Amino acid sequence: MNGETKNHRNGIAINTQKFDLFRNTFNGIVEASFASTCLLVAIRYFEASDTLKSLLAGGGSIGFLITPLFLLLIGRSKLPVSILCSILMFCAAFGILISASATTSWFYAGSVLIACVLAVQVPSLMVHIYSNNYNSNERGRKISSNLMLSAIVGCFTALLIGYLLDKDLNHFRAIAIVTFFLCVATGYFHLKIPSKPLKSTSEGLFKDLIRAIKDRLFFWMLTGWMLMGIGNLITIPLRVEYLANPVHGLNLSNTMILIITMVVPLICRVLSTPFWGWAFDNFNLAFVRIYINLFFLLGLFCYFQTHNLLLLIISSAMIGTATGGGTMAWALWVTKVAPKGRESTYMSIHSFFTGIRGLPAPFIGYWILTNHGPGQVSWTSAILISLSCLVFLKLSPNKRLKQKSH
Template identity: 30%
Template structure:
């Protein structure tokens, strides 16, 4: 029986886990284009789904993060391996993609399948963080994670463009069938990793992980910062596809151009920057990294929505892709710096749960506000929230600077 203790890392598994994570990153990069671009595009242009359905497809991934808090406690209570739980969730993701592929002319069925797929895909995020914590050493965790993210982004950049062409010529059902196959390959990879267990507990309180919010002041403050920053960023991100594919906003692009702008261009920027961001995360003080990434998010959203032409869209989404590269690393690994080794998954589950809260709210706010005020005002609201979140960390930024200078 494998050692169920969370405290004992097994870095001897690092080479094997890294190889399997690289292999998993390839289908993952392909699958992510479903929710960065094509599910929303199909909802807008093919089925003409109502606003609440479009917003719900985007929000379903965040709803999965909400559920992740309870999934972690479920795994702890029953003693399942983290790997098996992730594989089970992604198997349900496969079913969701199959349902979406079979919908053809049924918009409601497409909506149900897409939401199910995104919900279960996202709900495994905190569990994967525990695998990284268990098998990747502190010295190069950010670097290894960034290399896998690089592979994922390369595939995403290529498939963002090809997927648009595929929809134009073949329709969307074959593409979503391919997404189902990609998810099954991800299941095989995570099942092949050395099993990771949580410390089993016979008494489970579903919200017990929130005790760390009360006990750890830096963690509590960072959660507040994440809430403001994440809400601002997600409000802007929610309308990226809507802004350039809905005729009412003036662009009315087809699937190939939408895929190029919202998937390929930001993924190319991600590819160029993700490995440097991984090294920066390993070496630079945390709050300085956080503030730098925030500035890129701020600039990307404003240029995208206020540029007014194709060049503005491309430059803005590229800047946002640079920010996404750094933000992806920070989001996935920041709790490994602030949490005790045996509590990483609990800290991450709280973080994921609150990400889910803002992620459910953000699309509903964004689509509703865009209908009444227009996307430009949504962009300014996003920018304001990001600025406030950055200013809250100013004391920590000053302390880091003073510490380095002494």
């Protein structure tokens, strides 16, 4: 690589990190607003059914299910990836805006789901940008710094939203309007990130799935991720339900619920992200995933076994630490496993299976909680995550998991 080419590539990496920093800042507020308001408003304002709450919790999973088809279609376009991401965020913004006018639980859920389905298409596109714009030995470090800022602004957002909702639940409408503008800003900064048109290597979902099965490492990685994902995803809506619903004996204030479910995990996510980024760049991916799993296992198990406020906070801290690594590993692991040039295809299959496990998981979680209680939720989660650890331990000798990303 000559000096001019190297300088050009360095310039692309610098611009990518700079504008991705701005994007993550605004997106952190948008995501925190989503996570803070949706279930609380559904539970306490609209008094939604378990079915509707499960649909809200599974909104992202619905989006992941259509990711392979989405990538196949847009792969034929000549638009740069950053423009496609921007269009998705602009459209998601309007879904958020519409939710501000909701008068029924189903209208509210429908508009939020539309926004969510559109927004979750972005990570599969961003992995294409990261693969092209960053060197293999710097992706974890560069992305972790931006994710840290996203988590920091998310903490303050959750605190503010909790305070506003405690004052008046109807404030969710004003929150949605502000979130609309922030989502538009996220889309704007997507436009500034250097990118090329997506060259789709997808041959269709069925053929891509066959390829995934033939790649034994990828297949078993997906299996381990599936077990871990179900163990985690069945608990996500229940973490709010457990604290908010008086049936379970807690019935905490909106602010305290968001401190436990959002603020504490986000702080720990910020503090742990640099470590996970360093670990991802330098260590065997299987062991990194196992360590992340163990934090999830301990945190989730303890969370549903106690009514003690301090233990709930400690459990949330462990969950947040795990989320710091899990978010990064979810977004980047295919760059270590996928053949060069097929990262987006592998990512689309990974996203598809995220949808497969994520859509039924909230329904399963609510069924376990309703019929067997919160204690059984923690045992189910622990068993699934333990099985996932065994899968990754079995895969750890594979040389592809020890290598640097492409």
